[in-house]
Amino acid sequence: ATTALRAARPEPSPSAPPPAPPNGGERAPERTSRFVPLPSDAAPGPSSPTPATEDVPEPERTRQQPLPPTGERPLELLAALTNKPAPPPTPLRALVRRVKIWTPLVALLAVVLVAAQLLRPLPEPTLELTAAGSYAFDGATPELAWPEAGQAAVDVQGIGSFGTHGEQKPVPIASVAKTMTAYLLLKAHPMEPGEDGASIPVDAKAEKEAGYSEQGESTVRVADGETITQREALDAIMIASANNVARLVARWDAGSEAAFVERMNAAAEELGMTNTTYTDPSGLRDDTVSTAEDQVKLGRAVMEFEVFRDIVDKPAYTDRNGKEHDNWNRLVPLYGTVGIKTGTTTAAGGNLLFAATADVGGTRQLIIGAVLGQHQPPIIDSVLAAGKDLIQSTQKVLTARTIVEKGAVVGVVDDGLGGRTNLVATDDVVAVGWPGQSVELKLAAGEDPVPGEADAGTEVGRLTVGEGPGRVSVPVALAEPLGEPGAAAKITRVL
Template sequence: PTPSAPPPAAAAAATATTAPAEAPAVPDLPEAERTKQQPLPPHRPLELLAELTNKPAPPPTPLRTALRRIKIWSPLVVLLAIVLAVVQLLRPLPEPELKLTAPAAYSFGGEKPEPAWPSEGQAAVEVEGLGSLGTYGEQKPVPIASVAKVMTAYVILREHPLKAGEEGPRIPVDQRAEKEASLPNESTVPVEAGEEITLSEALHAVMIASANNVARLLARWDTGGSEEEFVKKMNAAAKELGMTDTTYTDASGLRQDTVSTAVDQVKLGKKVMDFEAFREIVKKPSYDDRNGRNHRNWNGLVPYDNAIGIKPGTTTAAGGNLLFAGEKEIGGTRQLIIGAVLGQHRPSIIDTVVGESRELLVSVQKLLRAEQIVRKGDVVGYVDDGLGGRTALVATEDVTAVGWSGLEVELALTDGGKGVPGTAEAGETVGTLTVGSGPGQVKVPVAVREELAEPGVGTRLTRVL
């Protein structure tokens, strides 16, 4: 007989034992329940807003996209603009500068003149800060005798600074200096071993009385006993000053192989006259030593014709030599003249070199002239604030140039190292107009013609540099 089919329940049970169980279907839960069970799919901001407000996002268009970007980026752009404006306003302003609009140089008309040169030997003369008036003779090294003591004084003052009027350190006198005081055919001053003389008196003895023994004493004192080491210092200083044709072999200049040229000695003369104490010494016609003994200056130029030094030197081999300085007051300035005359052999050699030097000095004094180049109130430049602003500068008084025919002098504006102010009232002095250089330089204050103000907000905001 045919078996009958199993009942449905039994069939289902059998199937369950022979086939793997299928995963249960995810029930269709309500929306609120489903958000608790799994995360929502990501939505764009506008779609999410539309879903939350039950409004669908508008379809994208180029205009809507552009407006959306503007809304997003506008606050950032505004913030960036504010930051940039603050940075521009807080940036340090450029340092104001003085700019010259007047000609940078002034030329005196005429051909370069010829000073009263000597008839023999060699010579050179300059006006410090203005330039050279030329040279005479072949500039070859020749013996300079006691003119060498100028370098001795220069090295001493450089190593041992001395103010005008000061006595300075005390220098012990050794036995050698006492013994050399009695040497024949040398210029000396009496000193005694064991005593002390001040540096000031020693320099007076060297530069006015031309004391060889004291010059050598200073050399030993400076180096701790070695004149040879001091001579090395002298030659090193000459090299520094560009004295290429000069050789020193002793501190006094007595040796014939201590040689130089007029041009080189003028270089030294300009430098050594920077020492106020030196100038005060060499311009004296005489001095009294510690014992009250008077010593006259061998430089016969002093104190005539506004001569203020510097040092003569004579020997049979060297002839008459003189490094001199003089002054000329002109155009509201005091011009310093430095000259040298070497190799004068007409007897008496000291009188000859003094006479030739006097004629040279006086001729240069006569050649100097003053010419007005700027009038009071003339615009000579401006203050540049560094951001395009300019404020005119005017001379507060007439400006005069000093020189001689054929000379060209330079003009410049300077703040004197004080810096240019950012603000100033009209008429306030903010700098100086200079003509030439050196001790005789012409200096005239300059002032702003109108109010000087710092750059405005607009200029600061639009600055590039």
């Protein structure tokens, strides 16, 4: 900048006089050769003496090493920054490096995994049967006292069937059909033992049909406008075999007899009664047909109702008017007979659906059977005699065997993690059956779930043989203390 200013200002000639001041002013005094320093912000000209810059030390500059290439590995980069060369790579150094990096991560993961396994909820203990799952009675199946004519079938409820006798073709069953009427009434209007149940209003038709007794129908006297209890209706249907009351409850329950009959056939289908057709609630019509095998299926189902069992196990009942009505099934209460229903017409002959008990091996077994198509007069006596023979022959062939002794190991408690604790029977286990018959054993928990910890001798379940009311059930207990799975089992569990 100083050089530029000097170039722009003309140099005075040595011989030329100094210029006159403007406007006639005085001439400026002549400069001396004395050095006048320039202002601090002015730069010296080319002729001005320059300070001796050679003696001023040059400012110190920081020397920076060039950055290593970005593609270097971490250890090579660290070596470059520290000016220490990385050791040459070898498989051993690579392995050591990986171990140092991954060991802490693996250790942390292992700690987390172990903690999670220890804190996981334990599986529910279960019972497992280790004894034989079934028992077969020695010998050939015995021959029962089957009727000479018609058809029959017999079951021992919860144990098995003796099979059938005679051709199982649909035949008229007469008043045995009222068993289905009672079954549907109890299903739609449940009753507790000792209760009278719903109140059923009597209509004019039921009163009129009470007079059909003069035409040979079984009826009970009722009056239009009065009410009868559900229990009395069931007594009238199952003991007095009152056709008019059977039709009355059908109208009351379903709105019409036709609608009730539809329900009867739907229930038969549900029970697997494939050869049965109902056309009326009383069974008076000849086209209400079934088989002995089908009626045994219905007998098993209806005997599940305690109220029904109480009703059909009576030799007679007294109605609200004080009149006593005998049970048409005169086998009750003889020979262990506890029901169920007779049915007789000229077309159908004598028919009987029966239930009887047998005391065997300290248990009470329920026998259910049916005899149909007995036409030897008098037909009611013929069918009752056939039913009696069949009941007694069945009772005789039933036998009991001790299949598990008290204290024998019958199963284990499985804790779900590999731990198994033995279970023993707390009493002798008796099986009821007949030669050639096989019964099943089942092990199940009791009302309370299986505990995770318990002392030896604690009852944790039951061993059962058979099903239904005649089944044999014995408690099972721990043969040794039951404890929770150990830490090793918890940690190594997979699922």
